[in-house]
Amino acid sequence: MVRAMLRDLVAHKGRVAMTLVAITLGVAFVVATWVVSDSAAETTRGAGVREDVGVSVRIVEGAPELTGADQDRLAGIPGVASASGVVSGYAGVVRADGKLVGVRPDQAGTAWDSSDRFVLKDGKAPAPGEVAIAEAQAGPAGRGIGERARILLADGRSVDAVVAGVFAYRSLGEPDPVVAFGDPGVLGDRYAQVELSVRPGADADAIAATARGLVDHATRTVATGADLAEQARARADESARSSREGLLGFAAVALLAGMFVIANTFAMLVTQRTRQLALMRAIGATRRQVRRAVLLEAGALGFVGSTLGVAVGIGMGLLGLVVNAPEGQSISLTVTPTGILIGYAAGVLVTMVSAYTSARRAASVPPVAALRTDGSFAPRSLRARSITGLAAVAAGVVATALTLRNDLSTTERVVSMGGGIAAWLGVLLLAPALADAVLRPVGRVLSRRGGPATRLGIRNAVRDSRRTAATTSSLMVGLALVCAFATLGSSITSMLASSIRATVPATATVVQSPVDRVALGTDVLGKVKAVPGVRSVSADRYIFLKVTHNGSTSRTTLSAVEPDGVVRPEIVEGSGDVRRGAVVGENEAAMIGAKVGDQVTLTFDPVTSVTTTIIGLHKGMEGRPLFYVDVATVPAKIRDAAVTTVYATGADATAVRAGVAAAFQDRPDVVVTDREGVIKEATESFELLLSLMYALFGAAIVIAAFGVVNTLALSVMERTREIGVLRAVGAGRPLVRRAIRTESVVICAYGGVLGILVGVGFGAVMQHAMMGQSLWEFSVPYGIIAAALAGMVVVGVLAALWPARRAARTDVLAAIATA
Structure with missing residues (x-):
């Protein structure tokens, strides 16, 4: 039984090609997320662990710096071999065009010393009047060894110095400096920290306890070098975890879009194989065997897609690391077994879960169905699904209505967001009923104005509202997310501009x-x-x-x-x-x-x-x-x-x-x-973040587009006899192609409009719950909406190219003979 199903899958692999693409892309995003986050953490850890610091005394942010007297007192602790003061202050490298390398919060300078903080990569240690530049800054700075560089200091002061070397930095949690001065007095004579090296056999913990008694606990922190190294590793892991969690949200959206595609594909495949399944039942296969066979078929497809996704994901992760790595900084590609296993688990489980409903439906096929020429299932009622959807929308509206005021508490913000999500899920459940209610009257109007191809295409789009809704759901989710965040971003930038105009004179x-x-x-x-x-x-x-x-x-x-x-x-x-x-x-x-x-x-x-x-x-x-x-x-x-x-x-x-x-x-x-420049600077960061989010959510839309191609291709196979009859009674190939294109555009337009409406509405709820602004004071991103509508038409046309060509080339006699 299982072998028969797998042989059928291999024999008709073209039917699941687009589904395989959807699984591959979803898994690739998951694996790429793991590769990027693990590689970033490994790069941080790869700088090396310092072993020369037994105890470090540091100032609390905003507290007065340590003095030479503090250094002398700490050096006198029994067991301390030496006490080194670490100078830190603002310092930025100025390029030849007069601009700073990097951004100001990343600019820090220190004084060169013989500790393990510095790893010389090129040149030599700087002497007075010289500097060494950090490895990541050396390339962008455009200053070679032996050349003079201008270094900007705090309060607009600057010094000119000769570049003596290039270094990598081993940090114990402090900001990595971009410049190390050969003259320790450039940044002053006070210290951000004092590092104590301990004598062989001395107890670092005991020295740390003694040091705590010599400093002000409110303005100083004392830790052993081992503790600081462990804290640095923990911060690297936490940073990787945070970035991974953020990116996995986008990967989850891609997988969700893939689930709609997979579920729709298996529903159509089971429908097309009704007689085959009935014959298996007739020769002794049990319902459990049929269900298990369909699920194993889904698992095999998920495994193949996951294998491709792992390979693509590693490539995507490497590309992301190369593109985002600072110039001159080496990258460490890290591929862990955890990331690969999670990629496989996500791909296989998502595929099997998406196919479960179809597997149950396949198991319900009675043996007598083998005698029918019509291999389709009886249409199921939408009543229960529509009632559930209406209840979810009503609950969402009530939750939002109860939190309309602006000064919301944290709990009320959560309730408001929950209401928006509930309404969104309700619309997803109502999608088939809405397709019937909206597309049929629209179709009647367009049919009167269009030709035979238009009428055929619209009728095909509305004949199975469940299939249309399943095809458009992934499109709707992706586009709704884009429009929701576009609405939130547009509202934020609009409010920022209004706030600045209200407080800053023109x-x-x-x-x-x-x-x-x-x-x-x-x-x-x-x-x-x-x-x-x-x-x-x-x-x-x-x-x-x-x-x-x-x-x-x-x-x-x-x-x-x-x-x-x-x-x-x-x-x-x-x-x-x-x-x-x-x-x-x-x-x-x-x-x-x-x-x-x-x-x-x-x-x-x-x-x-x-x-x-x-x-x-x-x-x-x-x-x-x-x-x-x-x-x-x-x-x-x-x-x-x-x-x-x-x-x-x-x-x-x-x-x-x-x-x-x-x-x-x-x-x-x-x-x-001026004021307008302030507004531009304040909104640019939001626009950059939104552009990144659009690109990531775009993966879901790409997967949804493959889903449309898949649905149309399987639909053409399903309607082979119908297309043959049309050709036999005089329909030409151009008419068949136009009909398929019309069907595709109608499906994409329906999903696009629904996604835009849901997205703008949810975006309004987001800005209300997150920003505390009135629900009605949101800004509509008309440009994004126009681009989305145009994009859906383009997706519809492109998605129909292959299925329309295949339908137009149907052999008339062979199609009519198909039973």
């Missing part, structure tokens, strides 16, 4: 970093004030901190502004006069349970906190500061180092902008722009 000159929320340095305000024509200058200081209210502490963001400055949040309740207290985003206030008049404690670092009163609520949004306070509220040491944006105004806005640009022409880490 005539203001804006000075900021090329990277959002990066401090500019302490000298920027003074340089802007010194520009001729500047009438007023104010700054935005973006600070991450902790806020405590009623004993509950959470992380948040704060902007310290001048009371009379240009940055003025849009107030929805209370006062906006930051001299009297803090202005808080209305959604943030709801999240922490605070209201106007409540007191909150703002903790900037382990030793600095301020208590203030909430005097107003503003119409905040994610991505913008949640707290606004008077700059005088923030301690000077923090506010001076946190200037992220400077706004300047004057009588002649053009002259002011030109003057400020001239003042910073030697600062590649500073951008001078």
